Amino acid sequence: EDQVTQSPEALRLQEGESSSLNCSYTVSGLRGLFWYRQDPGKGPEFLFTLYSAGEEKEKERLKATLTKKESFLHITAPKPEDSATYLCAVQEAGSSASKIIFGSGTRLSIRP
Amino acid sequence: AAGVIQSPRHLIKEKRETATLKCYPIPRHDTVYWYQQGPGQDPQFLISFYEKMQSDKGSIPDRFSAQQFSDYHSELNMSSLELGDSALYFCASRPWTSYNEQFFGPGTRLTVL
Numbered sequence: 313e314d315q316v317t318q319s320p321e322a323l324r325l326q327e328g329e330s331s332s333l334n335c336s337y338t339v340s341g342l343r344g345l346f347w348y349r350q351d352p353g354k355g356p357e358f359l360f361t362l363y364s365a366g367e368e369k370e371k372e373r374l375k376a377t378l379t380k381k382e383s384f385l386h387i388t389a390p391k392p393e394d395s396a397t398y399l400c401a402v403q404e405a406g407s408s409a410s411k412i413i414f415g416s417g418t419r420l421s422i423r424p
Numbered sequence: 425a426a427g428v429i430q431s432p433r434h435l436i437k438e439k440r441e442t443a444t445l446k447c448y449p450i451p452r453h454d455t456v457y458w459y460q461q462g463p464g465q466d467p468q469f470l471i472s473f474y475e476k477m478q479s480d481k482g483s484i485p486d487r488f489s490a491q492q493f494s495d496y497h498s499e500l501n502m503s504s505l506e507l508g509d510s511a512l513y514f515c516a517s518r519p520w521t522s523y524n525e526q527f528f529g530p531g532t533r534l535t536v537l
Contacts (some may be wrong), residue, residue: 346525355428355514355528356467399466411457411480412526414466 318400318415325390326423333385333418335400343405345383346412347376350397359385359398390422426450428529430515436535437505445500445532447515455479456498457526458490459514467514473498505536 317336325331337345344363348356360369362378369376373394375386385398397419401412429448437443449456455474459467460483469482473492484490487505492498502509512533516526 344525348528353512353531353533355516355531358525358527361525411469411472411482413469416466 316400316402316413316415318398318418320418321416322419322421324421324423325387327391328389330386330388330390332387333398333400333420334382335385335415336382337400337402338381339402339404339413341405343403345378346401346403347374347383347385348399348401350399350417352397356399387420390420392422392424395420395422428515428517428527430513430529430532432532433530434533434535436537438537439505439507441505441536443502443505443534445502445513445515445534447498447500447517447529449496449498449515449517450527453517453519453527454496455518456492456496457516457518458484458498458500459516459528461512461514461531463511470500502534507536510534510536 315338319334344361346361347359349359350356360376365378365380367378373388377384397417399417400415403412428450431446435443457472458470460470461467470484471490472480476492488502490500512531514528514531516528518526
């Protein structure tokens with residue numbers, strides 16, 4: 313069965329302490345991998361789309377990378393406002409373009 | 425920039441009542457998705473529509489139905505509500521011609537008492 317697994321479930325960092333979040337996926341073919349940020353009680357906010365292994369995208373303190381089996385979201389020198397749940401989702405190639413499969417997310421907390 | 429609009433933002437219902445959630449996609453987005461997110465859980469895909477026709481179906485209970493109208497807005501109708509239906513319901517939209525990301529609305533928080 314297709315799966316999207318994120319680790320760790322929760323991560324607490326000191327402000328300025330860089331780290332990485334992991335998203336492992338098992339689909340027969342990848343159409344796209346998405347990273348979202350979700351604040352409590354709000355809808356997921358789109359961050360990045362990655363399509364092929366080796367691809368990288370950056371936005372402010374965030375950088376997303378993709379391999380054939382996993383993606384990393386690197387956070388450099390985070391600030392307290394980066395605290396949120398980060399969701400990874402995949403869209404499988406060859407299937408209906410409708411649905412994406414979400415991981416359970418990583419709850420990131422940045423201490424001042 | 426215009427975003428996905430959902431209404432109402434909060435809804436409180438009693439068990440066995442019905443509820444209707446509305447979603448207005450981003451202009452020129454013809455594909456709409458509905459997701460349910462329980463407390464501490466990831467969003468679960470319910471159903472999607474393209475050009476007013478159902479395009480895919482996920483874990484949507486038989487008590488729920490949805491449709492997309494000629495102006496592309498969508499409504500999720502929920503009947504015989506149960507306590508377990510309490511959740512955040514998100515709508516997302518994207519243009520069919522793109523395989524890119526889905527843009528999510530702010531969600532409707534449904535509480536069933």
